[in-house]
Amino acid sequence: MKVDGSIEKFKARLVIQGFRQKEGIDYFxxxxxxxxxxxxxxxxxxxxxxxxxxxxxxxxSAFLNGDLDEEIYMKQPEGFVMPDNEHKVCKLVKSLYGLKQAPKQWHQKFDEVVLSNGFVLNQADKCVYSKFDDSRKGVIICLYVDDMLIFGTDQDQVDKTKKFLSSCFDMKDLGEAEVILGIRIKRENNGISISQSHYIEKILKKFNFHDSSPVSTPMDPAFKLSPNEGVAVY
Structure with missing residues (x-):
C-alpha cells in the first residue's frame, strides 16, 4: 500500500505455520x-x-532479517518440493513471516546493528535511538516495527544515516515524512501540524459515510438523555 492507502503492487510471501509452534520449544x-x-x-x-x-x-521484508536462537524445521513449501527428497524438511537459519518470535528477532537485529554504529538507546522509549557529535549535529531514529522516522539537524546528517541503514538492510526511502501510522505530518510556515483527517476519511469511506453532512456536535443536541435504570451486572 502507498502512504495514501492506495494499492502500489501485489505480492506473494511464504508464511510459516506459526500456530503449530510449541512454547518453550520452538519459541520463548x-x-x-x-x-x-x-x-x-x-x-x-x-x-x-x-x-x-x-x-x-x-x-x-523486515522480519526476514532476524536471526533465530531456536532450532526450527518446516515442511518443504507446496510447489517447491525437491524431487527424490520429498521426505526431507527445511531447517531455518533466518526468521520467516508467521513465526511467533519473528517481530522480537527483527527488533533485536535492528537494535544490535544500530547500537554497534554508535547510536545511543533512549531509556524512556526503547525504540528511539540518537547519535550526535561534539558540534551537536546528528539524528534521532524512531522505529515502529518496520517504519521509521529520521529526525536530523540537517539534510547531510539524514543522508548519512540513510546510507548506513541501506548498507545493512534492504530499505525503501520515502523521502520527507508525510504519513506515519495514519497521522499526516504537514510542515507549514509557522511550524508542523499533525492530523488524522486522512485516516478518518478512509474509515468513513469504508463504512459508506463519506457523503454525510458534517456537524459540530457528536450527537443530536435535542436528544433527551435519561438515567440508566437497568439492573447492575456483577
Missing part, C-alpha cells in the same frame, strides 16, 4: 517493541521547535 518470547504515539508527537514537536529535517524510511 513473542513481544514486538514499538515507539509510543506520545513519543512520535513529542519528536515532531521538537522538530518544529528546532527546525529539524524529518524523513521516513521503510524496511523491506
Amino acid at each position: 518470547d513473542t513481544y514486538a517493541p514499538v515507539a509510543r504515539i506520545s513519543t512520535i508527537r513529542l519528536l515532531v514537536a521538537l522538530a518544529a521547535i528546532h527546525n529539524l529535517v524529518i524523513h521516513q524510511m521503510d524496511v523491506k
